[in-house]
Amino acid sequence: MLATIESINAVVNDFVWGVPAMICIIGVGLYLSFVTGFIQLRKFGYAIKTTIGKAFHKTNAAEGATTPFQALCTALAATLGTGSIAGVAGAITIGGPGAVFWMWISALLGMCTKFSEVTLAVHFREKNIHGDWVGGPMYYIKNGLSKNWQWLSVAFALFGTLAVFGTGNATQVNTITVAIDSALLNFNVIASEHIGTVNLFIGIIIAIFVALVLLGGIKRIGMVTEKLVPFMALLYIVLALGVVLIHMEQLPFVLKMIFKGAFDPSAVTGGVVGTVFMSLKKGISRGIFSNEAGLGTGPI
Template sequence: MAEMIAQINDVINGFVWGVPMMLLIVGTGVYFTIRTGFLQFRKFGYAMKHTIGKCFHKVEAKEGSVTPVQALTTALAATVGTGNIAGVCGAIAAGGPGAIFWMWVSALFGMCTKFAEVTLAIKYRERNDKGDWVGGPMYYIKNGLGQNWKWLGAVFATFGMLAAFGIGNMTQVNTIATTVGSAITQFTALPESTLKIVYLVIGIIVAIISAMVYLGGLKRIGNVTEKLVPFMAVIYIVGCLIVIVTNSQHIGTVFSDIFRGAFNPSAVLGGAIGIGISQAIKKGVGRGVFSNEAGLGSAPIAHAAADTDSPVKQGLFGVFEVFADTIIICTLTALTVMCAFTGNNAIDIPFGQAAGADLAITAFSTTFGGKASGVVVAIGLTLFALSTVLSWGLYGTRCAEFLFGSKIIKPYQVLFCIFMVVGATMKLDLAWAIADTLNGLMAIPNLVALLLLSPVVVKLVREYFADPARELEKKK
């Protein structure tokens, strides 16, 4: 039975993460880029000033909402996850150095896709029974396209509600448990039975932490992510920079390999490995989308709760979100791995084979040593995965609420926490594969809605930047 389910899932997964779907996702970003006059490039400075520049301004959100920055960090908590480490390593190994170039390309256009998603989330959000702002693809489908399209919103919500148990729960907690377990075994050998107990304890701890956050509602999630995301990002970024600076003599070679490998992989790798340009594009774009989630429709659920008076103003946070996730953090992972492996102090990258966080651990070990590198990656992955769990708990809850009403919130969150304990102690190859498929399926109704509502996005952009007050704002 499990084998048959796996085979069916493989077929569906091949479609939702295949070349046609990647072209649709990137194509949607290209379409919005053109329709908005290359907004993410033309207004990049303005977007950074009014997003990251606002992070240092302390403000209080009104009842039923969070601050714009808290909405951003909640969304970033979900996107900055294992994909930034394991996903990037996998893209390099399977697609060669050129995969990073195509990851950048997908992110540059994904900035505009995420901008459109967040803008529509604010435009068509509504209050729930508890007085909280709720929104996301299911709401801009229902409120933007009309009641006749509500079924499409229900399709998105169903995929999102189920995907949250896998991609944002069991697999993340399992990553925390196994990574921490691996770090511990570098210092002391543990039998398998003891390791399983360690995994169980870790699962229980993560479930308790998550339950305490969920009990505090929307504002507590925002308060936690506002502090957790910058902290975890700084730790990981500093670790990466130390490795990169230590191997700085190889940076020129690394960038050369990335750009040459994007269009002629065999020139960098040799033809024997069997990685062609199509493989580089597929792995780069696929892992890029998986990491920053542009087009998947998840992040707008967090942004919909922002205390803002302008859909476009919050949409600019979507531009920064993709930039921070892929252009900064994913690039740092790629440079760390490739700079470390370009030197004479490490084994070769296993091109053409599957790879994950183990590749990052080996890269860090060239500078920090074996035991310390395991600890660095374990801390990074633990914080990344924990933040993902917290945000996806919100996403899954909002999707379930759309389908069943506010009465489902607490039961869903209790079940969500129970699955964390289950995920920590199981082998999750099939669960990961199914969750990956459901995550990709979320994109289909979302992309349909984005394209149909594109005139609304274009109109909002024109009105926002045509406002005379905006010109005064830019001069300040």
């Protein structure tokens, strides 16, 4: 079963992240950046001031189902974690050190892409039957484009639902189980033949905790993220800086490998990664997996 899933995933992955996707992602990011006058750079200070700076203001809590701080934590919860750790490691392993450079490019252009899609989502949002605001690509397609494009909003909702099982569930659960399995095996807590049973219990426990959060609606999601995400983000930053400081003497060499590998991967990897496109493909795809710019999940 696992081999079948992997083979199907490989075919879909090659199709989704092919040349047309790379052109669209980079092209749209560049187009939006030029149209907005590179707003991600011009208004970076203002963005920090009006997000982190006002995140703790409780006066704005009545405007929606969550406080600004909860909304910020919910957004960060989707971008910090698996994509920034496993995604980056996977990109470097397959695409070489140069993939990091293309992740930087993806992040730079993705800032404008995400700004644009979130702005559209707010502008074309609507209230549901419960009186709560709802938005996202399906709503700004439905409310912003002509009726000829209504099918696209339905298509996005359907494909978005399928994507949640992959990027939103399978990768995270797999990363958790692999980490726990490695720890248990290394400390001789369990035997290798019992891994399947352990993974089943891990999956059930994760499903129960996720259900307890999701069934409480957006308010409970906000309450949980505002308690977990600050700790997670601080721990991530401290550990990342710690790794850099411990290996500070290697920093110039690492930067050299990143920039050289971005345009001549085979020179850095010894021919293991033979093309610039492979490095670009893995860098862009893993960058989007981390920041979710253009996926449509951020506006939702």
